[in-house]
Amino acid sequence: DPDDLRYTGDRIIVNASVIEGRPEQDVLQILSHELLHVATRDVSGPFVPLFVDEGLAEVAGYGDNPGLSYFDAIVAAGSFDSALPEDFEFSTGSANDIYLSYQEAQSAVRYFIDRWGLRRFIRFYRRIGRERVAPGLATWHVDRALRGTIGMGLRGFEKAWASSITS
DSSP states (O other), X not given: OGGGOOOOSOOOOOOXXXXXXXXHHHHHHHHHHHHHHXXXXXXXXXXXXXHHHHHHHHHHHHTTOOOOHHHHHHXXXXXXXXXXXXXGGGTXXXXXXXXXXXXXXXXXXXXXXXXXXXXXXXXXXXHHHHOOXXXXXXHHHHHHHHHHHHSOOHHHHHHHHHHHXXX
């Protein structure tokens, strides 16, 4: 009875028809990604951009095997725009455009972790996530959290990440 349904905690809804028949590794990747969202929910906040949230979930899902072949093909074709994906790009556009946003996000989070370490990434995530209601655009909060964690702002991080891809 939907009128009487009460949730007591975070939920992951699995569309069985989407995962049915997929290789076990794909299913584990999807579940790891979604479980990461549940695990970070308490420390996430409205100013955490999707490139950070989804990028971290992709890192958790793919583990040591990034699976960035689509992104690598875009870079090889000279079509990489050197920009971090914006929030709307995770839900609008073609399926390929959306998939590219997830791959770019994973690449950016991997770059952060490889360059500054997982502990600093966690500090950054907690710093940006703790703001709940505050004045300022989300980009300002991300910029401030990056400066406080790695000493460079959002545009500096974006340029450093993009340079690591194209160099």
